[in-house]
Amino acid sequence: MHRPILIYFIVFILINTHSFAQTNNQAPIWGQWENWGDSRNGTYNNPILPADYSDLDCIRVGSDYYAVSSTFQYSPGFVIxxxxxxxxxxxxxxxxxxITSISPEMNWDKMNRYGKGIWAGAIRYHDKKFWIYFGTPDEGYFMTTAEKPEGPWQPLHQVLAKKGWDxxxxxxxxxxxxxxxGTNFSDGxxxxxxxxxxxxxELIEGSDKVIHQxxxxxxxxxYKINGIYYHFFSEVKPEGRTIMMERSKNIYGPYTEEKQLSHAEKQFNEPNQGGLVQTQNRDWYFLTHHGTGDWSGRIMSLLPVNWVDGWPIIGKVGEDKIGTMVWSGKxxxxxxxxxxxxxxxxxxQSNLPPQWEWNYHPRVEKWSLKERAGWLRLHAFKPIETNNLLKAGNTLTQRTYRTKANEVILKLDFSGINNGQKAGLSHFGAPAYATLGIACEDKISYLELNVKGKITKGLVLKGNKIWLKSTWGLDGKSQFYYSINGKKYMPFGKPYQMEWGSYRGDRIAIYNYNNLADDGYIDVDYFHYTYSK
Known part of the structure; x- marks a missing residue:
């Protein structure tokens, strides 16, 4: 190798090694990460997904990995x-x-499960099938199976019909x-x-035993590893929620050996719930959410696992043999x-792609991808409560990301709008939300901003098309814009601070309802969402 090339190569390696070491050793202030996920050089940065994927579990089947996440009242439920x-x-x-197979309270005409609905669960592969189990705090435990993770999944079966379990x-x-x-949280x-x-x-009668409290x-x-049963759980200590484990040679215990696997680290929003996975290379990792939520929800990180004295220590192993957060790695x-x-x-497409989740189970006859080819048609109907988006059916949502730069543009045709109708773009959460859209009154359509119930009227709209936009960064402050030609955008209103509520982070949403009657519709041409890596 020629010397100049060799020197260049050495300098390149040193710079990149130094850069990686800085990333690995210098923890960011929470939420101020400019780099996340795959670094495209064989390494990654946490978070790996800076969006609301809460209550994670993960498995490997062959060379494929599958993760599941809670979805609360959103439909379809329990994302894979x-x-x-x-x-x-x-x-x-x-x-x-x-999701109405869980409870009618999760339908568009009830909408009574904010902060409830589908909580944490697990995915497993057994007997050539995928199995999913999860709990709801009001209804109990449910399960379903499928031959492929893409589905179709069997209709839900209720395993335990009791309140207070998760x-x-x-x-x-x-x-x-x-x-x-499972945990009976209503009983200590x-x-x-x-x-x-x-x-x-079914649960076999008489087989129940309390193994921990x-x-x-x-x-x-x-888990069963090398003939030993490992019970993974989390608990609340004075310093916060920590990851724990106990083990026994008998599945029913007694579980006399117990170990703390990682520190709580409130400054990093307490990474805790998740799944231990062994790769095809026989290394171990922990896919987890950060359990204390903020406007971006409970986001996803990946931590290495080091086995110490027969315990899977999560993250960087300290002198106390307890793990701490790792922000990058191989x-x-x-x-x-x-x-x-x-x-x-x-x-x-003929179906909505899987990033979309309705707020509660939708009124299916009130939306269509076929009535106007290449457009989503949303028919308006009366909300349960006037002017309350939390009680308006068929609000279509997806997760927002906490990255340096985010932009969403929604193109609407509102030629089918009618009196009493409101439709547009929303940053959606419960109880707080903000909307920018169209309102129709006395057959006049005008721009309307609603921030936490405070309404600001804008210009009267002469045409039948409008482009709505939202931009935000790592601070979660959204600025709404509108355009009447899709080229020149004008800001409307002050920046809106997205919020955490009902165990969920902010979502971006398309809404449409009519305070006066089941009347009117809008057509959505496209929804464009770009974010920075």
Missing amino acids: LHSKDMVNWEIISHAVND DCSPFWDDDGQGYLI YKIHLFKMTADGK SEGSEANKL KPVNPGVVYAPQTSDEFN
């Missing part, structure tokens, strides 16, 4: 993601197409016997272990495949 490396993810499906996970032992572990956070019937649909103990997973595997969760939509 796919990856080849646990760093790049795509949305592939949802496990629950009809964070369940199935486990199948070497002899094929199935178990379900006692963690119960049940045997299940062979089809996984501590303050706030939940986030349950059960990718678990590097297959050269890059995914990203879907965002933009031209509405030219």
Whole structure:
């Protein structure tokens, strides 16, 4: 090798090594990350997905990784993601197409499950099938199966019809016997272990045993590694919520050995709930959410796992043999495949792509991708409460991202609008939300901004098309804009600070309702969402 080339190569390596070391050792102030996810050089930065993917669990099947996340009242429910490396993810499906099978309170005409609905659950692969179990705080535990993670998923089956339970996970032992572990949070956070019937649909009477109880103990997973049963959970300590584990040679215990796997680290919003996964290279990782939410929700990070004295310590191992947050590292595997969760939509497919989730189960006859080819048609109908988007059906949402630069543009044709109708773009959350859109009164359409119930009227609209835009950065302050030609955009209103509420981060949404009657419609040509890496 020629000396100038050699010197250049050495300098290049030193610069990149120094840069990586800085990233690895210097933790960012929470939310101020400019780089996240795949660095495209065999390394990654946390968070790997700076969006609201809460209550995570993860498994590997062959060379594919699958993760699931809670969705609360959104429909379809219980989102499923796919990856080849646990760093790049795509949305592939949802496990629950009809969330009214959980409760009629989750339908568009009730809308009574904010902060409730589908909570944490787990995904497993057993007997050549994928199995999903999750809980709702008011209805109990549910399960479904599918031969492929893309579905179709079987109709939900209720496993436990009791209020006050959460964070369940199935486990199948070497002899094929199935178990379900879960927390009864209404009874002092006692963690119960049940045997299940062979089809996984019923809990065997008399098999129940409480195997653990501590303050706030939940986030349950059960693993068997080298013949030892490991019960993973989290609990609340004075310093915050921490990741814990106990182990035993018998599945029912007693679990006399206990270990704290990581520190709470409130400055990093307490990474805790998640799933332990062994790669095809036999390395271990922990896919987790940051459990204390802010406007961006409970976002996703990936932490290395180091086995110390037979315990899977999560993150960087300290002198106390307890882990701490790691902000960058080597990718678990590097297959050269890059995914990203879907965002933009031209509405030219026969079905809505999987990034979309309705707020509650939609009124299906009031939306269509067929009535006008290449457009989404939303028919307006009366909300449960006048001028309350939280009680207006068929609001279509997807997650917002916490990146340096975000832009959403929505193109609407409102030639079908009628008196009493309101439609447009929203930053959506419960109880706080903000909207910029069209309002129709006395057959006159005008621009309207609504921030937490405070309404500001804008110009009268002469045509029948409008472009609405929102931009925001790492601080979560959105600025709304409008355009009447799709070229020149004018700001409207002051910046809106997105908020956390009902265990959810902010979402971007398309809304349409009519305070006076089931009348009028809008057509959506496209929804374009771009964000920075």
